[in-house]
Amino acid sequence: MQANVEAILALIGTGFIGLLVVLMINETRCLISGSDPMTDGIHDLSHRFPRSMYALAVVVGLVLGHLFWI
Incomplete structure (x- = not known):
């Protein structure tokens, strides 16, 4: 394989x-x-580190946009 x-x-x-x-x-x-x-912990984490979560969202968006671009 x-x-x-x-x-x-x-x-x-x-x-x-x-x-x-x-x-x-x-x-x-x-x-x-x-x-x-369990998602309450994720919600609390996003409120504790808003800039890091925003940066992570941007990176995920860039990766998905790159992969699905036609």
Whole structure:
């Protein structure tokens, strides 16, 4: 089995989508049970380091824009 760049990128993308699905399932479960979801920690982190989160959002946007540019 030979791993090329496209396969590695697809694996990273699949893992990221899987992580988002797990976070959405956790959010739904916590809304039903009335407990605090894991995403509250991400929300607190973004308020603690707003410039870093903005820079991360810009980098992710640049990477996605570069990958999906036609």
